[in-house]
Amino acid sequence: MTRATRVRAVLALAVLALSVTVAVLVPVHLGLDLRGGTQIVLEARDSDAAEADADTTDHTLEVLRNRVDALGVTEPTLTRSGDDRIIVDLPGVQDPREAADLLGRTAQLTFHPVLGIADDAAADGKGAGGKVLRDEAGQPLRLGPAALTGADVADAEALFDTQQARGWFVTVGFDGDGGSGWAGLTGAAACAPPGDPERRIAIVLDGKVISSPQVDPGVGCRTGITGGSTQITGDFGRDEARELALLVNGGALPMPLETVEQRTVGPTLGAEAISASAWAALIGAALTSVFIIVVYRLLGFLATVALACYALISYAALAALGATLTLPGLAGFVLAIGMAVDANVLVFERAREEYAAGRRPTVRTALAGGFRKAFSAIADSNVTTLIAAGLLFFLASGPVRGFGVTLAIGVLASMFSALFVTRVLADYAAGRRALRVRPGRSGIAGHGRVRAWLVRRDPRLMRHSRRWLALSGVALLLAGSGIVVRGLDFGVEFTGGRLIEYATTQPVDADDARTALADAGQPRAVVNTSGDSELTVRTEELSDDEAAEVTAAVDELGGGAEKVRDEMIGPSLGEELRTGALIALGVALAAQLVYLAVRFRWTYATSAVAALVHDAVILVGVFAWLGKPIDGIFLAALLTVIGYSVNDSVVLYDRVRELVAADRRKPFRTAANTAILQTLPRTVNTGMGAVFILAALALLGGGALTDFALALLVGIAAGTYSSVFTATPLAIELDARKKR
Numbered sequence: 001m002t003r004a005t006r007v008r009a010v011l012a013l014a015v016l017a018l019s020v021t022v023a024v025l026v027p028v029h030l031g032l033d034l035r036g037g038t039q040i041v042l043e044a045r046d047s048d049a050a051e052a053d054a055d056t057t058d059h060t061l062e063v064l065r066n067r068v069d070a071l072g073v074t075e076p077t078l079t080r081s082g083d084d085r086i087i088v089d090l091p092g093v094q095d096p097r098e099a100a101d102l103l104g105r106t107a108q109l110t111f112h113p114v115l116g117i118a119d120d121a122a123a124d125g126k127g128a129g130g131k132v133l134r135d136e137a138g139q140p141l142r143l144g145p146a147a148l149t150g151a152d153v154a155d156a157e158a159l160f161d162t163q164q165a166r167g168w169f170v171t172v173g174f175d176g177d178g179g180s181g182w183a184g185l186t187g188a189a190a191c192a193p194p195g196d197p198e199r200r201i202a203i204v205l206d207g208k209v210i211s212s213p214q215v216d217p218g219v220g221c222r223t224g225i226t227g228g229s230t231q232i233t234g235d236f237g238r239d240e241a242r243e244l245a246l247l248v249n250g251g252a253l254p255m256p257l258e259t260v261e262q263r264t265v266g267p268t269l270g271a272e273a274i275s276a277s278a279w280a281a282l283i284g285a286a287l288t289s290v291f292i293i294v295v296y297r298l299l300g301f302l303a304t305v306a307l308a309c310y311a312l313i314s315y316a317a318l319a320a321l322g323a324t325l326t327l328p329g330l331a332g333f334v335l336a337i338g339m340a341v342d343a344n345v346l347v348f349e350r351a352r353e354e355y356a357a358g359r360r361p362t363v364r365t366a367l368a369g370g371f372r373k374a375f376s377a378i379a380d381s382n383v384t385t386l387i388a389a390g391l392l393f394f395l396a397s398g399p400v401r402g403f404g405v406t407l408a409i410g411v412l413a414s415m416f417s418a419l420f421v422t423r424v425l426a427d428y429a430a431g432r433r434a435l436r437v438r439p440g441r442s443g444i445a446g447h448g449r450v451r452a453w454l455v456r457r458d459p460r461l462m463r464h465s466r467r468w469l470a471l472s473g474v475a476l477l478l479a480g481s482g483i484v485v486r487g488l489d490f491g492v493e494f495t496g497g498r499l500i501e502y503a504t505t506q507p508v509d510a511d512d513a514r515t516a517l518a519d520a521g522q523p524r525a526v527v528n529t530s531g532d533s534e535l536t537v538r539t540e541e542l543s544d545d546e547a548a549e550v551t552a553a554v555d556e557l558g559g560g561a562e563k564v565r566d567e568m569i570g571p572s573l574g575e576e577l578r579t580g581a582l583i584a585l586g587v588a589l590a591a592q593l594v595y596l597a598v599r600f601r602w603t604y605a606t607s608a609v610a611a612l613v614h615d616a617v618i619l620v621g622v623f624a625w626l627g628k629p630i631d632g633i634f635l636a637a638l639l640t641v642i643g644y645s646v647n648d649s650v651v652l653y654d655r656v657r658e659l660v661a662a663d664r665r666k667p668f669r670t671a672a673n674t675a676i677l678q679t680l681p682r683t684v685n686t687g688m689g690a691v692f693i694l695a696a697l698a699l700l701g702g703g704a705l706t707d708f709a710l711a712l713l714v715g716i717a718a719g720t721y722s723s724v725f726t727a728t729p730l731a732i733e734l735d736a737r738k739k740r
Helices: 003-025 054-071 094-103 176-189 240-248 267-320 327-339 342-355 363-395 399-430 432-439 449-457 467-485 509-519 542-558 570-600 602-626 634-661 668-700 704-738
Strands: 038-046 077-081 085-091 109-117 125-127 130-132 140-143 153-161 167-174 201-207 208-211 231-236 259-267 496-504 526-530 534-539 560-571
Touching: 003 267, 003 399, 038 054, 038 094, 038 704, 054 085, 054 094, 054 240, 085 094, 094 259, 094 267, 109 176, 109 231, 109 534, 125 560, 130 208, 130 560, 140 201, 153 240, 153 542, 167 240, 176 231, 176 560, 208 432, 231 240, 259 534, 267 342, 267 399, 267 668, 267 704, 327 399, 342 363, 342 399, 342 668, 363 399, 363 634, 399 634, 449 668, 467 602, 467 704, 509 526, 509 534, 509 542, 534 542, 542 560, 570 634, 602 634, 668 704
Parallel strands: none
Antiparallel strands: 038 085, 038 259, 077 085, 109 140, 109 201, 125 130, 130 140, 153 167, 167 231, 201 208, 259 560, 496 534, 496 560, 526 534
């Protein structure tokens, strides 16, 4: 074992030992879409008293944290997003209406002297001498300026009057200045005779009079109620009294908040997603491992061991970073298992070439040459995927950002497992006498079936390059016609609106559901059914009361219905997300163009980006023909396809560059054709590894995971085709035009 191998072995063992420790001791945080709960995104609005900036939003965040703590939610999470948004995660909360109402209340509590009775015409407005509001009985009162606010309140508590049976009330304790202010306010009111409206005190919450009691006749004029406390009485139920006390204790929001996004996922759906992804990972990884072992024998087995190490390292990295594992993130983790095979396949295919070309070949020298010559292709292909992952993290939002994190971690972990774990195991195995005597056991002492067939047939694929470009044009025309004819079915993330998914007791016909929803006041609702008891309703923006009517209609139609998912996106946020998706796509293509132009020729870069556009249009067109939604999950799949597709082009161009550098007189068309034949085994074997994983995810995932896997399967097929039959012919044409 060489010194370099020993260093790699020590480093690999250290990373694996650390990964085991982290995996055992540090749990991975599950997103609400996996463990169930509600996520609410609140956006601050400017008010007369405050501007919605970062400092004011931070103060608002603390007020909300006090309110959420009082709700008794286990492990809530509140974070500021940007300068004016707050994301609230409430695990286990399945009815978000109460939570959203509580969090969005500004809770501006004020205490006013009553100046007299106002005319009905002036109610809820300005009257002579002050503000006019209706009291709890509907009588308009003319109020003076606020003498006290919620800032003067020290604490509040909801209590039940057991002695006089007056029901629930709220005790309010004032701080030092507030106590003297309360004595002054009640002392001034006590100077009015009993029964006079001016003897009342109006307690106003968010512009509504919640109580306007008379000062007790026993209170002296100018003396007032001392002791620094009072009671707020009214027709309160238990929940109303507790909510009022909670709002007073939590403090007033410095500015109004608007709910721009709301997601609720039932725990059953999250558990099913975890179970489906786990089974997909196990079955897909098992099929991939069997395939790799059959193709590469002993080295394939060692690559499978490295694959298990990759999964451990990725999991530990997620836990160590405190990343939240979301549903798209879980799908990304499963997908990265299939993509992790790519680096191993690149090395093994180069090692096969080195073994076949050597005069006195050995498994060790062939492996050394394979790792050395495959490194540039591995680095370039993984960098392009990292670009896509980075764009998902910085430009996407919500659970899709989790996919970007897991994809990036998966890429880095796959590079480490291939270049360190696989290399150490392969170097150790190559030094054993059994492989020196019988090198065929290694799996690289031969061409392989795909390569042997290509060597024997030696097809001239690029002889008529323009025909391939014409075929690509036909594919684009068919996909584009789907976009024009069928249109794009944008999800609520991009249009705004509400999407509710139900699990019904009995199968429900979609037409019957549309009729029932039309009778419930939602004639434009879009209804989709899947399976025997799954029903999805998508509408324009709905209030919680309207959503309750929809749920009641579905419940009656389905003989009982359980709400398993509820998403609400405000129209302003939907437009913002749609714009962000277009920016993400444009930046992804531009970033790939710049990187490829730096690493290769501009003709290569232009051809690769044109192939990426080709893949994107085909994927969007297929989803248009199938009527599948274009949502955040689709965006994650599209950007992943861009990263995956360019991998094939990078590997191909890396080989073209090598062949051109070795023989400057060789025509570019010939070099490109040779590069295709030499890299095609890698393309096929890598694609098969990803297909096994995605097929398992498509069959077992259900719902959004199925659409995600379908998008990637279509993208991989289009990307594999375009790198060979779109990017390469276009590069040939551009090279010929450049020379002319």
